[in-house]
Amino acid sequence: MFAFLVARRYLRSNPWQTALLIAGVALGVTAFVFITALIQGLAVRLTDDVTAKSAHVSLEPADRVARVLPGSDYDTESVALVSMLQRKQIRTWAATVALLESQAEVTAISPQITGSAVLVRGEAAAPVAVTASDPKNLDAISPVSREIIVGDARLNANGILIGVRLAETIGLSVGQPVLFRTDRGVDRLLVVEGIFRSGIQSLDERAAYVSLETARPLFLLPSGVTNIEIKLKDTGQARAFANFVSGATGLRATPWQDRNSSLADALTAQGQTGTLIQIFSLISVLIGIASALSLSANRRRSEIGIMRAFGVSRLFIASVFVMQGLLIGIVGASLGCLAGYGLCSWLATFTKPDGALALPIAPAEGGYALVFLLTTAGAVLASVIPARSAARLDALEAIQQ
Amino acid sequence: MTAVLDARGIVMTFRNGDEFTRVLLGVDVTLDPGELVALLGASGSGKSTLLSIVGLLLRPTAGIITIGGERVDTLSDTKSSLFRNKRLGFIFQFHNLLPDFTALENVSFPAAAAGGGITSAIRQRASELLARVGLSDRMNFPAARLSGGQKQRVAIARALMNHPELVLADEPTGSLDRASADQVLALMREINREDGTTFLICTHDEQVASRCTRRITLVDGQFDSGMRNKTN
Ligand SMILES: Nc1ncnc2c1ncn2[C@@H]1O[C@H](COP(=O)(O)OP(=O)(O)O)[C@@H](O)[C@H]1O
Numbered sequence: 345m346f347a348f349l350v351a352r353r354y355l356r357s358n359p360w361q362t363a364l365l366i367a368g369v370a371l372g373v374t375a376f377v378f379i380t381a382l383i384q385g386l387a388v389r390l391t392d393d394v395t396a397k398s399a400h401v402s403l404e405p406a407d408r409v410a411r412v413l414p415g416s417d418y419d420t421e422s423v424a425l426v427s428m429l430q431r432k433q434i435r436t437w438a439a440t441v442a443l444l445e446s447q448a449e450v451t452a453i454s455p456q457i458t459g460s461a462v463l464v465r466g467e468a469a470a471p472v473a474v475t476a477s478d479p480k481n482l483d484a485i486s487p488v489s490r491e492i493i494v495g496d497a498r499l500n501a502n503g504i505l506i507g508v509r510l511a512e513t514i515g516l517s518v519g520q521p522v523l524f525r526t527d528r529g530v531d532r533l534l535v536v537e538g539i540f541r542s543g544i545q546s547l548d549e550r551a552a553y554v555s556l557e558t559a560r561p562l563f564l565l566p567s568g569v570t571n572i573e574i575k576l577k578d579t580g581q582a583r584a585f586a587n588f589v590s591g592a593t594g595l596r597a598t599p600w601q602d603r604n605s606s607l608a609d610a611l612t613a614q615g616q617t618g619t620l621i622q623i624f625s626l627i628s629v630l631i632g633i634a635s636a637l638s639l640s641a642n643r644r645r646s647e648i649g650i651m652r653a654f655g656v657s658r659l660f661i662a663s664v665f666v667m668q669g670l671l672i673g674i675v676g677a678s679l680g681c682l683a684g685y686g687l688c689s690w691l692a693t694f695t696k697p698d699g700a701l702a703l704p705i706a707p708a709e710g711g712y713a714l715v716f717l718l719t720t721a722g723a724v725l726a727s728v729i730p731a732r733s734a735a736r737l738d739a740l741e742a743i744q745q
Numbered sequence: 746m747t748a749v750l751d752a753r754g755i756v757m758t759f760r761n762g763d764e765f766t767r768v769l770l771g772v773d774v775t776l777d778p779g780e781l782v783a784l785l786g787a788s789g790s791g792k793s794t795l796l797s798i799v800g801l802l803l804r805p806t807a808g809i810i811t812i813g814g815e816r817v818d819t820l821s822d823t824k825s826s827l828f829r830n831k832r833l834g835f836i837f838q839f840h841n842l843l844p845d846f847t848a849l850e851n852v853s854f855p856a857a858a859a860g861g862g863i864t865s866a867i868r869q870r871a872s873e874l875l876a877r878v879g880l881s882d883r884m885n886f887p888a889a890r891l892s893g894g895q896k897q898r899v900a901i902a903r904a905l906m907n908h909p910e911l912v913l914a915d916e917p918t919g920s921l922d923r924a925s926a927d928q929v930l931a932l933m934r935e936i937n938r939e940d941g942t943t944f945l946i947c948t949h950d951e952q953v954a955s956r957c958t959r960r961i962t963l964v965d966g967q968f969d970s971g972m973r974n975k976t977n
Pocket residue numbers: 759760761766768786787788789790791792793794795
């Protein structure tokens with residue numbers, strides 16, 4: 345195509361200006377790739393952080409009555425007591441576990457009793473949220489035993505694990521007994537077996553773990569469980585899996601996303617910020633191309649006039665400029681994608697002492713195809729303005745200058 | 746015999762806001778095939794304006810133009826562009842060549858841009874034309890590095906590329922030294938004689954005019970009818 349040859353010749357005749365223009369486009373594309381890879385990496389990290397320490401799907405009895413914490417007021421407590429007596433449980437949990445075990449999607453299952461209690465030691469008392477599971481399932485959902493800083497996580501009968509802040513608040517250390525009073529009004533002396541530090545303040549202040557056998561008499565659940573927590577291979581399948589299980593069992597199944605709506609909001613906000621930066625980097629690329637080609641069209645006015653005089657069509661003139669835009673777009677986007685991938689891969693070699701990336705960047709997720717298409721299409725669009733002005737040039741005026 | 750060019754009653758008035766510049770006041774020109782005509786006149790007398798009108802680069806305020814028997818003043822923009830490409834040749838005083846292209850590419854350009862690039866037939870014709878203007882050894886030279894006289898010879902070759910019936914030249918020797926100017930004019934005379942191509946050459950150079958087959962002179966927007974000479 346002759347217009348293409350002319351476009352290439354024009355770009356090559358001004359090698360420095362062309363190189364600068366392409367470098368500018370490549371830089372904008374690199375910025376786009378970087379920000380895309382960073383946003384993706386951040387999203388993956390945030391999601392991983394959340395899903396690593398929580399269940400992906402939680403099963404509870406349907407229409408569970410809201411739990412009411414015992415208050416100091418007598419009336420409130422009695423009302424709470426009535427509602428708690430009606431508390432639902434999963435009696436047929438063994439069958440549900442069997443069903444879950446047959447699902448290839450499932451990687452961990454932990455039937456639990458969860459409830460509220462108060463730890464009393466001398467004058468001090470602190471409310472705790474208790475999770476009771478089979479000791480062999482302790483780490484199934486969240487790696488509790490890895491977070492033990494004093495003692496161990498064997499969970500013997502009458503043993504309890506508490507968070508480090510709770511231990512400090514009421515002055516408990518490993519091996520010491522503590523009075524445990526459940527929301528069922530049952531008291532028992534438990535022994536602190538281990539103290540954990542999860543790094544999450546609310547857990548370190550409020551969470552406690554006991555074994556299922558210990559919990560049964562305390563929560564008046566001789567055979568049932570209150571909930572079953574599930575981990576999946578693919579966290580992205582949680583919602584679909586939750587639908588499947590609730591359909592199959594009649595239990596209420598909640599995917600992890602529904603328990604972390606603030607994470608979803610954060611990811612959305614982050615995504616929007618990223619989109620804004622992407623748009624700005626593209627716009628600056630397009631303005632660069634449009635202005636450079638406009639300057640070139642202006643500088644070549646007399647040449648264009650000569651071409652028009654010997655009968656070169658306006659369409660041909662326009663296509664020469666559009667082709668220049670296309671070439672700049674393709675070359676600039678390719679170089680920018682390469683540079684962006686290189687930059688992200690390089691940044692991904694930096695790790696923190698714990699092995700995590702210093703910058704949570706995902707070099708493979710730079711949106712390369714998207715930015716290539718957008719830049720190329722945008723470059724063509726940006727060149728339409730100079731192409732039109734070149735094509736509309738009055739031949740005589742241009743020659744006579 | 747059909748006239749190559751027949752322009753009747755050409756009137757050109759430029760308008761700049763409220764200001765009107767009356768340049769041509771009803772000019773008639775007829776060129777027969779094979780003529781080599783000098784268009785003379787003082788600077789500002791309207792030579793370039795008339796040439797542009799005849800070359801379909803400028804629409805006259807009034808007048809009828811026929812080229813090779815075809816009425817052309819009413820052609821659309823696209824059609825007149827095509828007409829210029831196929832039937833007319835242009836040579837200007839300045840900026841004639843495209844500096845980023847070789848001599849051969851410049852000559853090929855009118856044909857290449859209208860069709861699908863520089864085909865072997867186009868290349869063949871362009872190199873023949875360059876040989877004819879004495880530039881066989883400069884075919885692949887960048888146009889920007891040619892001398893003034895060489896540039897005008899390339900421009901002549903390019904004007905002839907699509908076998909035009911009329912070549913319009915505006916001060917083709919105006920920026921050349923005497924020797925180069927003579928060479929360029931001699932070339933146009935030779936092509937005119939051998940191929941019968943009709944030339945209309947704007948000039949204020951008496952030496953150029955004296956070597957044309959006829960001269961017409963613009964005075965006050967009209968032709969000085971007493972100046973016909975078909976003797977040369
Ligand atoms: N676009 C235009 N607008 C207004 N006046 C013009 C324009 N083009 C030419 N003229 C005027 O027309 C007259 C003839 O110009 P031109 O044809 O270039 O003369 P020549 O070629 O004989 O020197 C001049 O007075 C010039 O100023």
